[in-house]
Amino acid sequence: MAIQLNTSTFINQNTQYGALPYEFIMANANSATTAATVNCGSTTMQRINTPFTMPSSFGTGVTGGILTQCHMMTNLVNCTMMACLEYNLGSINLATGTFTDGVTMPTKLVAGSSVQTASFIPVMVVNATLTATTPTITVTYKNQAGTNSRSAALVLPTNTAINSAFNIAPHLQGTDTGIQDVTNITKSAGTSGTITVYGLLPLAIATFGNAQSIISNFDPMTVPLYPYRCEASENIAFYSMGVTTTLASVAASLNFIADN
Amino acid sequence: MGNLTDINTLYQRMAQGYGFMSLHASVASGATTAAAAPSGHLSCSVVVNAIGTTLPGTLVGFPSNGSTNAKRLIHYLQGVGAAGTFQGYMGVYYKIGTLNLAATGDQFTHDAATFPVLRTKYGESSKPVSLIPLVQITTATTTTAPIFTLKNGAGTNGYVDEDGNTIVGTKTMTMPAAATANNSTFIFRLENDDNAVEDIVNINVGTAAATGAATIWGFEPISPLATYSATNATAEDALFAPLRLPDITPAVATSGTATAYLGGLLFSNATRTMRSIAIGVDD
Numbered sequence: 001m002a003i004q005l006n007t008s009t010f011i012n013q014n015t016q017y018g019a020l021p022y023e024f025i026m027a028n029a030n031s032a033t034t035a036a037t038v039n040c041g042s043t044t045m046q047r048i049n050t051p052f053t054m055p056s057s058f059g060t061g062v063t064g065g066i067l068t069q070c071h072m073m074t075n076l077v078n079c080t081m082m083a084c085l086e087y088n089l090g091s092i093n094l095a096t097g098t099f100t101d102g103v104t105m106p107t108k109l110v111a112g113s114s115v116q117t118a119s120f121i122p123v124m125v126v127n128a129t130l131t132a133t134t135p136t137i138t139v140t141y142k143n144q145a146g147t148n149s150r151s152a153a154l155v156l157p158t159n160t161a162i163n164s165a166f167n168i169a170p171h172l173q174g175t176d177t178g179i180q181d182v183t184n185i186t187k188s189a190g191t192s193g194t195i196t197v198y199g200l201l202p203l204a205i206a207t208f209g210n211a212q213s214i215i216s217n218f219d220p221m222t223v224p225l226y227p228y229r230c231e232a233s234e235n236i237a238f239y240s241m242g243v244t245t246t247l248a249s250v251a252a253s254l255n256f257i258a259d260n
Numbered sequence: 261m262g263n264l265t266d267i268n269t270l271y272q273r274m275a276q277g278y279g280f281m282s283l284h285a286s287v288a289s290g291a292t293t294a295a296a297a298p299s300g301h302l303s304c305s306v307v308v309n310a311i312g313t314t315l316p317g318t319l320v321g322f323p324s325n326g327s328t329n330a331k332r333l334i335h336y337l338q339g340v341g342a343a344g345t346f347q348g349y350m351g352v353y354y355k356i357g358t359l360n361l362a363a364t365g366d367q368f369t370h371d372a373a374t375f376p377v378l379r380t381k382y383g384e385s386s387k388p389v390s391l392i393p394l395v396q397i398t399t400a401t402t403t404t405a406p407i408f409t410l411k412n413g414a415g416t417n418g419y420v421d422e423d424g425n426t427i428v429g430t431k432t433m434t435m436p437a438a439a440t441a442n443n444s445t446f447i448f449r450l451e452n453d454d455n456a457v458e459d460i461v462n463i464n465v466g467t468a469a470a471t472g473a474a475t476i477w478g479f480e481p482i483s484p485l486a487t488y489s490a491t492n493a494t495a496e497d498a499l500f501a502p503l504r505l506p507d508i509t510p511a512v513a514t515s516g517t518a519t520a521y522l523g524g525l526l527f528s529n530a531t532r533t534m535r536s537i538a539i540g541v542d543d
Contacts (some may be wrong), residue, residue: 029503038320041323042312043285044285049443080283106279108275111272112270115275120278120280120281151513167282167323176326177277178277202539206337242283242535
C-alpha cells in the first residue's frame with residue numbers, strides 16, 4: 001500500500017482516480033459440504049464458489065485497490081465468514097495422482113516494506129467431489145521462514161463433497177505457522193476428485209448469529225487486518241466457517257479505494 | 261521470536277505468515293443446573309471446540325498451530341451460535357485434578373503436573389498465574405446434593421491463593437440439586453479477600469452423593485465474551501483497546517505438562533454456543 005489512509009488521502013484518491021465501483025458477488029445453491037474432523041483442521045469450512053476477481057488493468061497511476069469496506073450477508077445461521085486474497089498454490093487430481101504446481105505466495109508492500117508473504121490460513125479445498133476412503137493428503141511446502149521440504153498431512157473424510165475446505169494450519173510440521181509455496185501434493189487413496197491448496201491473506205471477517213439475512217459490516221479500517229493492495233486479476237474469495245448445510249444465498253459488497 | 265515493537269512490525273510479521281486466524285466454534289454447552297448462593301451464585305458452562313469434543317469429559321480445545329512462540333491476540337470477533345446471548349470469557353482451562361463426589365472424606369486427586377502454571381508477568385519470568393477455580397460436574401450427581409470444602413480432613417491445607425499463601429478453606433460448596441446435571445459448572449467459594457488460586461491441594465467431601473464426580477479446573481481468562489444480541493456481532497479489540505496483546509499460548513506447569521485447553525467459560529446454564537474468530541501474531 002503506497003497511499004496513506006487518512007481523510008485527505010481518500011478525498012484526493014477519489015478525486016484524482018475516481019472511486020472504484022461498488023463491487024458485488026452473489027452465490028447461491030452451494031451443495032452441502034463435509035464437516036471437518038480433528039484429523040483435517042478441526043474447523044468446518046466451505047469455499048463459496050464465486051470469488052471476485054480484480055480488474056485485469058487499471059488506469060494510469062493506479063496499481064490496485066485497497067478494500068475499505070466489506071458487507072457480507074447470508075441466510076446461514078451460526079456461522080462466520082471471511083473474505084481473503086486467494087492464491088492457488090497447487091492441486092492434485094486423484095484419478096491420476098498428478099500434482100499441478102500453482103503460484104508462490106506474492107510479495108506485497110506492507111507498511112512501507114516489500115514482504116514475501118506466507119499464508120497462516122492455508123486451506124485444502126475439494127474442487128470436485130472425491131471418490132476416496134479417508135484419504136491421507138500430504139502437502140510438501142516451503143514454510144514461512146523459507147525452509148523447503150516441510151510436510152503437512154490431513155486425513156479427509158470419505159468421499160468429501162465439493163467446496164469443502166479444511167484448515168491446514170493445525171497440521172503444519174513442527175512449529176511452522178505458514179506456507180510460502182507448495183511443491184508437491186500426494187494422496188494415499190482415491191480414484192476421482194480434485195483437491196487444491198490455497199494460500200489465503202485475510203481481508204475481512206464477519207460473524208452471523210441466530211437470525212437470518214443479517215448484514216455484518218466489517219470495517220477494515222478499525223480491525224487490525226492489514227489492508228493489502230488487491231492487484232490486477234487477483235481473486236478475493238469468500239469462506240464460511242462453522243456450517244456444512246446447503247447455502248441458499250451469500251452476497252457481499254466490496255468497496256475499494258484506488259492505490260498508487 | 262520477540263522484538264514486536266511497533267504496529268508496522270506486527271503487520272509485516274503477519275504478512276510473512278507469522279500469525280494465526282482460527283475459528284472458535286464451540287460445542288453446545290447443554291442445559292445445565294443453575295447455581296445458587298451456596299454454590300457460588302454464578303451459573304457457568306464449559307465449552308471447547310465442537311469437533312472432537314463430547315462434553316463433559318472428552319475435550320478438544322479451539323484449534324491452533326504448532327508454534328511455541330507467544331501467540332498475541334489482536335482481535336476477537338464474537339458471534340452468537342445457538343439462540344440466546346451470553347457473557348463470559350475465552351481463555352485457557354488448566355486441569356488441576358478430579359473430585360469424587362460419591363464418598364466422604366478427602367476425595368481430590370491432583371493432576372500429575374505440578375502447579376502453579378507460570379508466565380512472564382511485568383517483566384519477570386516464570387511467575388504464577390492466578391486462576392479462577394471451577395468445579396465442572398462430569399458425572400451427574402444423584403440422590404443427595406454433595407457438600408465439599410477446600411481443605412483436607414486434618415485441616416492443614418486446602419488451596420494456594422493468588423498471593424502464594426496456603427489457605428485452609430472454611431466455606432462450603434453445596435451443589436444446587438441432588439441431581440446436578442453434567443457440565444454444570446460453578447466457581448469455588450474462596451475465603452474472604454481471596455480472588456483466585458494458584459493451586460488446589462485438597463478438597464474434603466462432607467456430604468456425598470450416591471453418584472457424582474467433577475473435574476477441577478483453573479481458568480485463565482484471556483478475552484471477555486459479550487454478545488448482546490443474536491443478530492449483531494461484538495468484537496474485542498485486544499490490540500488498540502486494552503493495549504494488552506494477551507498470549508493465548510497456555511502457561512507452563514512448574515513441572516510436568518499441564519493438561520490445558522483453549523475454550524470458553526460461559527456465564528449461563530442455558531445451552532449456548534460460541535462462534536468467534538481469533539486473530540493474532542506470533543511473537
